[in-house]
Amino acid sequence: MQNLLSYGFLRAAVCSPELRVADVEFNVRVMVDAMQRASEENCALVLFPELGVTGYTCGDLFYQTLLLESARNALNTLAQATAENNLAAVVDLPILEEGRIYNCAAFLCNGRIVGIVPKTYLPNTQEYYEQRWFTSSRNATFNEITIGNTRVPFGADILFRAENLPGCVIGIEICEDLWAINAPSSDKALAGATILLNPSASDDTLGKSEYRTDLVAHQAGRCLAAYLYAGAGPSESTTDVVFAGHSLIAENGIVLALTERFRFETQLAIADIDVERLVNERTKNTSFSQQSATQKFRVIDFDLPEPRRDVMPSQVYRPLSRTPFVPTDPERRALHCREIFALQATGLAKRLKHIGAKNVTIGVSGGLDSTLALLVTIKAFDILGLEHKGIHALSMPGFGTTARTKSNAEQLATNLGITFRTIPISDAVRQHFQDIGHDETTHDVVYENAQARERTQILMDVANQINGIVVGTGDLSELALGWATYNGDHMSMYGVNAGVPKTLVRYLVEWAADAEFSGDVKNILRDIVATPITPELLPIDDKGAQAQSTEASIGPYILHDFFLFYMVRHQFAPRKIFFLAQRAFENEYDAKTILKWLGVFYKRFFSQQFKRSALPDGPKVGTVALSPRGDWRMPSDASAALWLEQVRELEKNEQAHTVSG
Numbered sequence: 001m002q003n004l005l006s007y008g009f010l011r012a013a014v015c016s017p018e019l020r021v022a023d024v025e026f027n028v029r030v031m032v033d034a035m036q037r038a039s040e041e042n043c044a045l046v047l048f049p050e051l052g053v054t055g056y057t058c059g060d061l062f063y064q065t066l067l068l069e070s071a072r073n074a075l076n077t078l079a080q081a082t083a084e085n086n087l088a089a090v091v092d093l094p095i096l097e098e099g100r101i102y103n104c105a106a107f108l109c110n111g112r113i114v115g116i117v118p119k120t121y122l123p124n125t126q127e128y129y130e131q132r133w134f135t136s137s138r139n140a141t142f143n144e145i146t147i148g149n150t151r152v153p154f155g156a157d158i159l160f161r162a163e164n165l166p167g168c169v170i171g172i173e174i175c176e177d178l179w180a181i182n183a184p185s186s187d188k189a190l191a192g193a194t195i196l197l198n199p200s201a202s203d204d205t206l207g208k209s210e211y212r213t214d215l216v217a218h219q220a221g222r223c224l225a226a227y228l229y230a231g232a233g234p235s236e237s238t239t240d241v242v243f244a245g246h247s248l249i250a251e252n253g254i255v256l257a258l259t260e261r262f263r264f265e266t267q268l269a270i271a272d273i274d275v276e277r278l279v280n281e282r283t284k285n286t287s288f289s290q291q292s293a294t295q296k297f298r299v300i301d302f303d304l305p306e307p308r309r310d311v312m313p314s315q316v317y318r319p320l321s322r323t324p325f326v327p328t329d330p331e332r333r334a335l336h337c338r339e340i341f342a343l344q345a346t347g348l349a350k351r352l353k354h355i356g357a358k359n360v361t362i363g364v365s366g367g368l369d370s371t372l373a374l375l376v377t378i379k380a381f382d383i384l385g386l387e388h389k390g391i392h393a394l395s396m397p398g399f400g401t402t403a404r405t406k407s408n409a410e411q412l413a414t415n416l417g418i419t420f421r422t423i424p425i426s427d428a429v430r431q432h433f434q435d436i437g438h439d440e441t442t443h444d445v446v447y448e449n450a451q452a453r454e455r456t457q458i459l460m461d462v463a464n465q466i467n468g469i470v471v472g473t474g475d476l477s478e479l480a481l482g483w484a485t486y487n488g489d490h491m492s493m494y495g496v497n498a499g500v501p502k503t504l505v506r507y508l509v510e511w512a513a514d515a516e517f518s519g520d521v522k523n524i525l526r527d528i529v530a531t532p533i534t535p536e537l538l539p540i541d542d543k544g545a546q547a548q549s550t551e552a553s554i555g556p557y558i559l560h561d562f563f564l565f566y567m568v569r570h571q572f573a574p575r576k577i578f579f580l581a582q583r584a585f586e587n588e589y590d591a592k593t594i595l596k597w598l599g600v601f602y603k604r605f606f607s608q609q610f611k612r613s614a615l616p617d618g619p620k621v622g623t624v625a626l627s628p629r630g631d632w633r634m635p636s637d638a639s640a641a642l643w644l645e646q647v648r649e650l651e652k653n654e655q656a657h658t659v660s661g
Helices: 024-040 056-063 065-085 184-190 208-222 275-284 330-355 368-384 403-416 426-436 445-465 476-481 502-515 519-529 550-554 557-569 574-584 591-607 641-660
Strands: 009-016 045-047 088-097 100-109 112-118 144-147 150-153 158-162 169-172 195-200 226-231 248-251 254-258 267-274 298-302 360-363 391-395 419-422 469-472
Touching: 009 024, 009 226, 009 248, 009 275, 024 045, 024 065, 024 088, 024 267, 045 195, 045 226, 056 065, 065 088, 065 100, 065 112, 065 144, 088 195, 100 169, 112 144, 112 150, 112 158, 112 298, 169 184, 184 195, 184 208, 195 208, 208 226, 208 248, 208 254, 248 267, 254 267, 267 275, 330 368, 330 469, 330 502, 360 368, 360 445, 368 391, 368 403, 368 469, 368 502, 368 519, 391 403, 391 445, 403 419, 403 519, 426 445, 445 469, 476 502, 476 557, 476 591, 502 519, 502 557, 550 557, 557 574, 557 591, 574 591, 574 641, 591 641
Parallel strands: 009 045, 045 088, 158 298, 169 195, 195 226, 360 391, 360 469, 391 419
Antiparallel strands: 009 267, 088 100, 100 112, 144 150, 158 169, 226 248, 248 254
């Protein structure tokens, strides 16, 4: 069955409902209506606030037998509503057992009460007098209670495991539990909980919502989990306290969804939680794997309700960028670029300082990669207080060099005050063709690679002349695809762009144009950004234009960077990457095109590992890096068969779908 669960997603909602304090019938009706709304959005789970069945601010009314009995009886009604609306729900209520009242979250699913989790930390402050009415979970001497005619597991040591969604384990803590120094959710995460739920009633004061948001996001990040927080709404406001209905969903440090605060009507916030992503994060996080829970937990298995129809939702309720390496917010993107630029420049500066070099060579083509590398080198020289003349920029025009890129390279060098040399390579390459017996009219891989290796030889030899090193210009996307000539542009003495994907290079140069430079340099950089990407290895046409296009040969870099991010960063299989790409690029690329380039990506990524196994040093700047000494350890001869077979299956399914449609 094709649905969100089958792709490792859990669609969940947090709710701040309209409420009447002490009116159980009204509150239950509102909750059932909210369940229906969540169900219409294909949610599998919905979380309600602390003591939402009765209202949190009942005060001494919690001692009233009628209120306690009404709340307890309401559980069966709410449980039945989960079956009718095809979802699971967590509701909170006071439960009287053995002469003590407990503040409890009840997990309901498929028409039954699966388990009940009592609150552990009870505040006793000016706003909250919970210790007056409630007993901590620590004082419970039983692990089951009777609701109606059913015995129900009871205790703070319960986890709920979804058998039909691998890795989905739910742990519950209540309001103040999160604010404790050792929050129960931390132990529950170490015991396997990937989904942490918190029904809460926290009043609002100036600045508290921002702190609360950070607290939830940070706990989700520390626990490598999703954290769902449902806050009581304005209907709870009374006497000296105001509640705002602050509910949110965070995943591994990132807030996915928020309710609008200070609204009396029922508010829902919905997000698609990527459970597979969380599991994968934990799998490779050694700090997480080296810790263990300090207590034992009971695990109760259940089945999450699956959609009644085999229909994939057209919308994914989570941030899904076409360019996952590039922040969409301009302000955040600028900060991102500034940080990366500093990392690149500092890494190169340390290498130069360590070896005592005051000179470098760098090949400049007028393209994006070499331009970024040159700007980084300028910054590194500035950090060390070295003269720009020590930067020897070499333009090495060959058979495919266009006037536009050559002109940009020359003008940029002149305006930056660096040493610029033009060393044509055509005659040397022709001599090489004669030496090895290659026909110059045969424009094959020999024709192209001979030019790249000739340029690298020149850079290396000139570096020896000036007692310097070669600064490499190749980027992360090229390394992933192996789009580099082995021992040609593949090689340098320090590759400053090794951690920067192609989709980010353009933004870095744009940022540098605006933030680091002005005047003619800024204008030149802007023109370079607008230049089509090409290796310039094939002859230009009769009009002086470059006929060769990199993206026409290997596919759009925007797609390949998308594939790279989700394959390396999150370990997703082709099936899931295709699912995400369809939604991210639905107005740009059709399914057939995406699958075509996805197949190319896997073929090249696996077959070209031998080039990455021999990479020069270069700074890691993000969460995706391919250095064989750091983040990516892969045998050069691994088979891509498993991944390519799944791509072929996807292609068959798409063809069948097209025919049937």
